[in-house]
Amino acid sequence: MKWLAATVAAMTVAVTACSSSGGSSGDSRTGSSLSGSITVFAASSLTEAFTTLGDQFKKAHPGTDFTFSFDSSSTLASNITQGQNADVFASASTSNMDTVVQAGDAEKPTNFVSNTMEIATPPGNPANIKTVADLAHPGVKLAVCDPAVPCGATAQQVFDNAKVTVKPTANEPDVKSTLAVVETKEVDAGMVYVTDVKAAGSKVTGVEIASSVNATTIYPIAVLKKAGNHDLAQAWVDYVLSAAGQKVLLADGFSKP
Amino acid sequence: MSRRPRGDEQTGTPLLLVPPAAIGAALLVVPAIALVVRAPWSDLGPIYTQYRFWDALRISIVTSLEVTVISLVLGLPLAWVLARTRFIGKSLLRAAVTLPLVLPPVVGGIALFFALGQNGLVGRYLQQWFGWSIPFTQPGIVIAGTFVSMPFLVVTIEGGIRSADRGLEEAAATLGASRWRVFSRVTVPSILPSLAAGTVLCWARAIGEFGATSIFGGNIPGSTETMPVLVLQVFQVKGDPEAATALSLPLMAVAIVVLVALRDRWLRAAPSQ
Numbered sequence: 001m002k003w004l005a006a007t008v009a010a011m012t013v014a015v016t017a018c019s020s021s022g023g024s025s026g027d028s029r030t031g032s033s034l035s036g037s038i039t040v041f042a043a044s045s046l047t048e049a050f051t052t053l054g055d056q057f058k059k060a061h062p063g064t065d066f067t068f069s070f071d072s073s074s075t076l077a078s079n080i081t082q083g084q085n086a087d088v089f090a091s092a093s094t095s096n097m098d099t100v101v102q103a104g105d106a107e108k109p110t111n112f113v114s115n116t117m118e119i120a121t122p123p124g125n126p127a128n129i130k131t132v133a134d135l136a137h138p139g140v141k142l143a144v145c146d147p148a149v150p151c152g153a154t155a156q157q158v159f160d161n162a163k164v165t166v167k168p169t170a171n172e173p174d175v176k177s178t179l180a181v182v183e184t185k186e187v188d189a190g191m192v193y194v195t196d197v198k199a200a201g202s203k204v205t206g207v208e209i210a211s212s213v214n215a216t217t218i219y220p221i222a223v224l225k226k227a228g229n230h231d232l233a234q235a236w237v238d239y240v241l242s243a244a245g246q247k248v249l250l251a252d253g254f255s256k257p
Numbered sequence: 258m259s260r261r262p263r264g265d266e267q268t269g270t271p272l273l274l275v276p277p278a279a280i281g282a283a284l285l286v287v288p289a290i291a292l293v294v295r296a297p298w299s300d301l302g303p304i305y306t307q308y309r310f311w312d313a314l315r316i317s318i319v320t321s322l323e324v325t326v327i328s329l330v331l332g333l334p335l336a337w338v339l340a341r342t343r344f345i346g347k348s349l350l351r352a353a354v355t356l357p358l359v360l361p362p363v364v365g366g367i368a369l370f371f372a373l374g375q376n377g378l379v380g381r382y383l384q385q386w387f388g389w390s391i392p393f394t395q396p397g398i399v400i401a402g403t404f405v406s407m408p409f410l411v412v413t414i415e416g417g418i419r420s421a422d423r424g425l426e427e428a429a430a431t432l433g434a435s436r437w438r439v440f441s442r443v444t445v446p447s448i449l450p451s452l453a454a455g456t457v458l459c460w461a462r463a464i465g466e467f468g469a470t471s472i473f474g475g476n477i478p479g480s481t482e483t484m485p486v487l488v489l490q491v492f493q494v495k496g497d498p499e500a501a502t503a504l505s506l507p508l509m510a511v512a513i514v515v516l517v518a519l520r521d522r523w524l525r526a527a528p529s530q
Contacts, residue, residue: 078496099496141393143475148494169393170475171482173494181475184367186374186392 036229037065038236039085041076043092043150043219044176045115048199049252050090050240056248057239064232072149072174073097080105080224087233090221090240092175093150097220109222111257112240113249116214117151117158118194119207120182127188129207132162135189143170143181143190150217151175155191157215179204195253218257289509296506297499304503308491309478314507317484320395321463324402328459331403332410333452337440339411340418357408365404366472373400393475398483401469410459417451418444457519464512484508 042050047070054066069076069086073096080089081103089106091097097109121129127140135142144166145152151174159166172178175192182190183203190204197206221240227233239245250256297304305311339351357365373380373391383389391397421444429443430436445452467485474481476490484504492501 072494074496075493078493078498081496082498146476146490146494148490168475168477171477173471173476173490184370184374185376186370 034061034232034235035063036232037067038087038227038229038232039067039069040088040090040236041069041071041080041086042088042090043073043076044070044174045092045151045193045195046070046090046219047176049195049249049254052248052252053240053245056244057236061235066236070176072145072151074149075174085226085228086224087227087229088221088236089224090219091150092219093153093217094220095153096150097222100224101222105226106222106224109220110237110241111218111220113219113246113254114216114257115154115193115195115219115254116216117154117191117209118197119209120179120190120192120197120200120204121188121207122182122185123202123205125205125207129189132158132209132213133164135159135191136164136166140189141169141187142166143172143178143187144168145175145178145191146171146173149174151178151191151193154215154217158191158209158213161213161215193253198253216255219254292502292505292509295499296502300499301503301506304500308487308500308504309482310487310504312479313482313484313487313504316395316398316480316482317464317508318511320398320402320483321460321466323399324406324463324466325456325460327399327403328407328410328463329456332407332455332459333414333445336411336414336455337418337444340415354411355408357405358412362405362466362468362470363472365469366401369397369401369404369469369473373397392473393477393481395480398470398474398481401473402463402466405466405469406459406463409462410455413451413455413458414448417448417455421447453519457516461512461516464508 040050040054047068050068050070054068058064058066071079073091073093076086076089077091077096077099080086080100089097089100090112091100091109092115094109094111097106100106101109119129119132119135121127127134129135129140134140144155147153147156152171169187170178170181172181175196178190179192179196179200181187182192183200189207194206197204221237223230223233223237240249246256335354339347339354360368370377370392372378373383375381375384375390375392380391383391391400425447426439426443429439434442465485466483467489470481470483471486471489474483474486476482476486478487482490488501488505491497491504
């Protein structure tokens with residue numbers, strides 16, 4: 001699954017890298033000399049935005065480097081509480097961050113963006129999906145995230161809001177896997193984030209969800225207690241929260257928290 | 258088979274072999290012991306009811322048996338063809354047959370989409386002509402399991418057929434037995450040990466299969482969610498390592514009982530003539 005996500009990430013990074021080279025860093029921490037590298041655990045929906053931000057940060061602070069691990073927030077949270085070393089955790093839901101905080105691995109997370117759901121269909125929307133209710137029609141093949149990960153839980157909220165019961169064809173471990181299944185055209189639709197549809201470009205066609213039934217998930221970020229390079233970890237969190245960081249995130253389709 | 262008047266152990270063990278053998282055994286055995294020691298024995302009941310345990314166990318066992326039967330029906334003839342016939346491109350075919358052994362199983366799952374998906378090379382015709390859709394179905398996970406497991410059976414049996422005594426087959430043919438009769442009455446009985454070994458290896462691989470099944474099957478509880486898929490979900494997505502080990506215990510128990518029983522009966526290193 002990580003392999004799949006990584007491939008999708010690599011392809012989309014290439015696209016976003018070309019299109020967003022204009023935004024220059026507005027980071028103000030020029031006084032301290034940052035160096036070294038950190039590992040950032042981030043929800044897979046942050047793949048494009050964080051990769052862009054990482055490149056900008058590195059340009060502004062030569063000598064720094066980032067290793068990103070993009071996966072479902074639940075997987076990352078469980079790896080952190082199992083003792084895997086990382087410096088920063090950015091989660092796609094407050095509940096996974098709460099798990100990490102309760103385990104004593106992080107404190108004082110800050111909400112930095114929010115995200116809403118969108119229906120992704122293969123290019124051209126061959127099954128002619130128009131609303132959330134269409135996803136419940138018999139014969140419609142639907143991919144969703146597992147209800148235990150943020151994108152699955154948020155999708156379930158949308159179904160509850162719309163008062164529909166769906167029978168998914170595929171139950172994927174994270175949002176990029178759900179998107180990847182849609183991209184293979186093996187399903188008629190997938191429930192992903194607005195940001196994923198945007199990042200996928202022409203590989204999927206998005207179907208907007210009416211705001212009356214759509215649901216939101218909040219993204220918190222925190223420096224982890226076991227961070228090996230606390231200065232750089234804090235600088236990264238500050239950068240994500242800065243005007244320059246928010247600009248990139250909003251351009252990728254995220255909303256303010 | 259030659260008669261062995263003395264037990265194996267009396268031939269004398271070269272002492273140099275003992276330390277690496279002990280380390281090798283420890284590497285394989287200690288994690289299994291750790292699983293048993295760390296398993297939440299007192300909470301097994303609630304864990305089995307909380308996570309869709311029985312469905313996953315049933316799907317795993319049924320799927321692995323179906324995979325084994327299909328692999329045997331298709332793989333034994335394939336092994337015979339690879340061992341006994343000559344044709345152009347045979348070495349390529351042999352390489353292709355062993356490819357799933359080295360392919361990351363996730364790639365196997367994606368390859369199955371490209372082959373059997375509704376836009377796949379073959380899948381589009383299955384869809385057009387018969388209305389069949391293979392991905393995300395139980396037949397789909399059986400095919401995924403067969404894709405990754407059958408090579409173990411083919412490779413093992415092919416080795417057995419190659420080292421079998423052709424003199425017996427020729428004698429039977431000289432005595433008027435048909436080709437099919439030679440195959441079924443002489444070749445197959447003479448390769449029984451490797452036939453059994455290949456079948457068991459295939460089943461063992463099938464029951465542990467995860468990657469291709471997860472990608473191609475879609476992880477639907479009660480339908481395509483096998484035990485290995487459920488265990489990874491419980492560990493990673495739900496963050497519950499104790500429950501993950503608890504779920505895997507019965508499958509381990511089944512596998513160990515079967516393998517121990519079969520090993521004593523069939524898999525004893527049979528000296529090939």
